Amino acid sequence: MTMNNQEWSIKIDEELKTLVDKSAESARWSRRSIYRIPATVTELNKRAYKPQIVSFGPYHHGVDYLKPMEEHKRRALLHFLKRAGKTIGSCVDALTPVVQDLKDAYDQLDARWQNDTVAFLQMMIVDGCFILEILRATTPPDQPHPQDRTPAEEPAGGEDYASNDPIFSKHGKLYIVPYLRRDMLMLENQIPMLVFEKLVSIQNDPSLKRGNELTRRLLKFLSQPISPKQFLHFGKCLHILDVYRKSLLLEEPRTRGTHSKGAKPGDVHHGGDEIIRSATELNEAGITIVKSKTRSLRDISFHKGVLKLPLVVVDDALESLYLNMIAFERFHVGAGNEVTSYAFFMDNIIDNARDVSLLHECGIVQNALGSDKAVANLFNALSKDVTLDPESRLDDVHKQVSAYCQKRWNRWRANLMHTYFTNPWAILSVIAAALLFALTIVQTVYSVMPYVVPK
Template sequence: MEEMKWVIQVNDDLKKMVDTSTETEQWKRRSIYKVPACVADLNTKAYIPQAVSFGPYHHGKKHLNQMEEHKHRALLHFLKRCRKPIDLFFNSLAQVVQELKDSYEPLDPMWKDDTPRFLQLMILDGCFMLEILRTATSILDDYAPNDPIFSNHGKLYLMPYIRRDMLMLENQLPILVLDHLVHVENNEAKDKEFVNKLILQFCSPNTRISKMGKCLHVLDVHRKSLLGENPRPKTRPRKWAGVSCTGVNHANGDELIRSATELYEAGIRFKKSASESLEDISFTGGVLRLPVIVVDDATESMFLNLIAFERFHVGAGNEITSYIFFMDNIIDSAKDVALLHSSRIIQNAIGSDKAVAKLFNSLSKDIALDPESSLRVVQKRVSGYCKKPWNQWRANLIHTYFRNPWAILSLIAAIFLFAITIAQTIYTIYPYYHESPPSSPYHDFLPPSPVVSSKHNPPHH
């Protein structure tokens, strides 16, 4: 009987099956994902918000409920300031509610089937996020000066944690929510880049990008800011270069490059790139140029979520993943971090160089370099440079004799002894070739040398 129900269900689904173009549109809408256990288990805390929830995935979690009161207060301030009834915002979002629901993969039936509750969540979280973003440029003056969130105190002590939570893949709101709220608030007077600029000022205040185009959510905006204003064009459709949940790495070991210390021993020097884009990595004339990166307490969580987004969102690209893969190749130990720090490429804000090395090594678990990535070309150039005979000899010499201070002293002593030996040999044989020949014993019996006549010295008679 159960088998018959399943057969009937499959036949019904087959009749309702949409064409490929419709499926394509449905997949394109999805941009916020649940991180599966095979990925999250590597670092569970990196994907779970600790201060505030945005969207349905973590709403109602016990450790986040304290922030719900602040969300409601922010909503009231938002409505009072713009002098618009909440009905206008509700109706505006209701027009795109299906598109908002389709952004989440998966979406629990409790949200999928209860549209009013879903819209209430979008408005409440969206207004709170807008109020948070606006604190990046100024303190909102309609809040109490001792407000725990929207004050100088909150900006100093709570905003870093909120910023970290806003960059988690499972904790996103579709940017469409923020766009509609801003348009209703300002009678559609704001330009299309207004929300992008708000997010940019909050998450990356030192980044200057004039136009970002259509973005999906806060994490997507931040990703584009890390790649710069003019990302490199993709010449061919991307082939997925990730891993399966079994952790199989598809990287080609022959194309891996050595650590920064070994590259330095082979004669390669490190310099800062002209821009801060994570794509701006190049190698010419024995110089490897890398963008400056600040490593702090939020770096690990941020990169793990960016990598997860690239992994699950088809068409997002693989630039961040490729960058992490490349950095893991050249960072094996604290010595590599110290070398890059001395070249002003890594700014260490978490303490020891060993901790930074461990961070990059952990980020690269179960990832591989995209076959279409421009960094593969850089890797090949660096590897080719290191394989040249002179560079190999130089690297082997430094690695063998200049890694250990005792080896250096032994080499110096050997050279000194060799020089002394040569000097002693020269001193011994030099007199043999430059002394006057000894006098003959028959010298007294030899006739005198004939006197040569000259017109200037005529002979005497």
């Protein structure tokens, strides 16, 4: 029912009185880290953003096709409590003081969860314990510490589950866990890291209580191992997707006095148009593409005609993973734009299967999809409807490459390569023409020599 002007004025005046100051409003936004993805984004690839077999958190809880996994989550909760020697009340007591912080982490949280704190808390406990049990069964600690073990502690792994358990057996690890891992990396399917931290504090697993062992175990589960030096700079994470994203952006700490071989501060490049060429065109312009020393998305540079790019393994899960990380960067203020910039950069240098084949030869793209065309289509789809930050880390590399391609000699070389060396017949024609020209010169010399050097 539409309000009249007087009612509307009263309502606005009341809201004005409750308006908080800027610092309080900033604190409110800073607690938000998990977002609903709008239809304008999901309609481009709906499957990439929706979990396939399990729900975590409130956004997809109770969806019919995800309900079968609830039985397994409840069973994992019971195993968690039995091993820890705790009651469910211990979990409730650990999470109750932070329940509002957990709610605030979700963007557009339904009124059902806002009003029913008990149901929300139960969901957080069940989902959190299930993920911790998955980690425990699949990624035991690398170096156990006997002094940390207690008599009540069971051996790490899935030994306390039945050998034919659908999830925690060898069979489940092979056929089910990979799909669980994929669902854990969807933005709408996250739970705050705070949930895991509180549950770890009450469980009987000393190995997870040492420093950032939980994050280390998550990285191992996600197949993202990092060096000890890198781990020192890892920092605090918001949720599992944030853990994975940060693992892609780590760089080896530089020693004092060393600098990257990129542009110097203050350098200005005037490259004409700023559209970067495809990998094939860059190669024709004389640019050498090589693999970076690390797999960090920040390890991209251009120096003296050499473009360094990190290795990327393209499989069935990559598109969904990158789309969710791009969505996180899009909606979370302050997250950065490194993944978005990388996807945009790769879309520019990959136009077709020829570019993918060239990057594969250079050691940049490891194709697990089988078809080079499929890989090209994947990268071309990643940056659809994406806004690129002009101050991104890759913007300078972009300008350097563009400026290099615009130099007269490089343009001439690229045109020559594209015109005469794109296929074997063109190459043969050039060789034949050069040979014919050489023979003509020799014939001319022999014809003129009797007049220049008489007998």
